[in-house]
Amino acid sequence: MAEENKGFFKGLFKKLGLGAEEPADTAGEQSVEEQEQQEAATPPQPPVSAPPAQAQSAQPVVPTPSVPEPSAPAPRQVWTEPTAPAPAPVSEPVEQSKPSFFDRLKRSLSKTHETIIGRVDTLLLGKKQIDTDTLEELEEILITADLGVKTTVDLVRTLEQRLKRDELQDGAALKRALKEEIQLRLLEHHAPLVVTDKKPFVIMVIGVNGVGKTTTIGKLAARYAGEGKKVLLAAADTFRAAAAEQLETWAKRVGADIVRHKEGADPSAVVFDACKAAIARGTDVLIIDTAGRMHTKVNLMEEMKKIRRVLTREIPDGPHETLLVLDAATGQNALSQAKLFKEAADVTGVVLTKLDGSAKGGIVVAVSHEYALPVRFIGVGESVEDLRAFDPIQFVDALFQ
Numbered sequence: 001m002a003e004e005n006k007g008f009f010k011g012l013f014k015k016l017g018l019g020a021e022e023p024a025d026t027a028g029e030q031s032v033e034e035q036e037q038q039e040a041a042t043p044p045q046p047p048v049s050a051p052p053a054q055a056q057s058a059q060p061v062v063p064t065p066s067v068p069e070p071s072a073p074a075p076r077q078v079w080t081e082p083t084a085p086a087p088a089p090v091s092e093p094v095e096q097s098k099p100s101f102f103d104r105l106k107r108s109l110s111k112t113h114e115t116i117i118g119r120v121d122t123l124l125l126g127k128k129q130i131d132t133d134t135l136e137e138l139e140e141i142l143i144t145a146d147l148g149v150k151t152t153v154d155l156v157r158t159l160e161q162r163l164k165r166d167e168l169q170d171g172a173a174l175k176r177a178l179k180e181e182i183q184l185r186l187l188e189h190h191a192p193l194v195v196t197d198k199k200p201f202v203i204m205v206i207g208v209n210g211v212g213k214t215t216t217i218g219k220l221a222a223r224y225a226g227e228g229k230k231v232l233l234a235a236a237d238t239f240r241a242a243a244a245e246q247l248e249t250w251a252k253r254v255g256a257d258i259v260r261h262k263e264g265a266d267p268s269a270v271v272f273d274a275c276k277a278a279i280a281r282g283t284d285v286l287i288i289d290t291a292g293r294m295h296t297k298v299n300l301m302e303e304m305k306k307i308r309r310v311l312t313r314e315i316p317d318g319p320h321e322t323l324l325v326l327d328a329a330t331g332q333n334a335l336s337q338a339k340l341f342k343e344a345a346d347v348t349g350v351v352l353t354k355l356d357g358s359a360k361g362g363i364v365v366a367v368s369h370e371y372a373l374p375v376r377f378i379g380v381g382e383s384v385e386d387l388r389a390f391d392p393i394q395f396v397d398a399l400f401q
């Protein structure tokens with residue numbers, strides 16, 4: 001068995017209480033993630049398979065003097081986690097520090113918790129025995145809770161097998177088994193986004209408009225700039241002037257450079273200039289914002305192909321990550337978008353935004369399992385610290401608690 005598989009099963013057995021030693025390190029965690037880990041009051045993390053290390057190859061750095069210099073970079077600010085609010089009045093000596101990320105995640109998932117776990121609890125209330133009828137009802141709950149038909153059918157089939165093996169004696173056992181099986185499916189494709197030291201490491205961000213793409217780019221820029229990386233943003237969403245302005249505001253705020261053209265300009269031209277500038281300036285991370293206004297698959301494919309053609313001419317192994325942003329609150333629509341973009345744009349990772357306040361968080365499981373895509377980050381609010389590296393164990397724990 002491959003080493004990483006051993007690690008995976010060891011971690012899994014530990015999670016299931018079947019005895020295993022120390023969990024392996026999660027590969028590729030960034031310093032912000034370390035802060036997140038400290039914050040999160042979660043049980044020990046099982047190992048997750050890190051994405052295959054990308055071979056180091058020297059970038060053909062050909063600085064071209066003719067490259068138009070983008071606007072001067074704002075002074076770099078190092079982003080840190082906001083500090084805890086001021087201490088409470090003396091009358092309340094209880095801890096008043098800001099809630100841990102785990103607590104915030106739990107709160108964000110409270111509607112999804114109601115939709116899935118609340119209904120499962122009602123189903124199991126007073127049930128002395130679990131039978132196939134119970135599993136049929138569970139199937140209906142999961143489908144209507146946005147876990148997707150394919151994932152639900154797979155989950156329920158596995159639970160049926162466990163029922164036959166006499167593993168589901170009561171409601172508590174069924175709930176435990178459901179949690180384990182959801183975690184397993186999320187872990188199957190899980191891999192954090194590892195920004196290697198390729199210069200520049202290119203992240204192309206795609207998704208339809210309004211899903212939180214620009215905000216996500218701003219938050220990512222803050223994360224990487226906070227780690228001391230030199231970040232350049234490419235405003236290749238040229239359809240809407242406000243998009244580039246919004247990106248520029250983020251660039252100033254986090255101390256990143258930006259390359260932008262006039263509204264309506266050719267997105268590929270922005271990408272070309274951004275690549276040249278990134279190479280010339282020794283940028284660590286180049287993040288490309290793209291427009292999400294291609295309504296048909298053919299249009300989308302053509303636009304993506306064109307951008308990639310221009311990009312790979314300058315940076316032959318780029319983009320190193322094609323990040324699809326999906327709005328979790330749109331449920332099944334997000335699933336359809338994942339399908340369309342996966343077919344058209346070689347998606348390598350997903351960001352699920354707006355999980356806060358949404359009852360459709362089950363979509364995280366559906367997107368990951370149905371399309372075999374790693375969820376890299378989740379968005380649980382509008383502020384910078386609300387974009388978090390996705391942790392399947394923590395996510396499912398928060399969902400079930």
Ligand SMILES: Nc1nc2c(ncn2[C@@H]2O[C@H](COP(=O)(O)OP(=O)(O)OP(=O)(O)O)[C@@H](O)[C@H]2O)c(=O)[nH]1
Nearest residue numbers: 209210211212213214215243353354379380381382
């Ligand atoms: N509550 C919440 N709001 C979010 C989150 N992520 C983004 N938003 C908000 O969603 C709205 C749309 O975000 P944008 O970043 O402008 O979306 P976009 O996909 O770039 O949209 P276009 O620029 O129109 O293409 C903004 O008001 C964001 O603040 C999140 O995780 N939670």
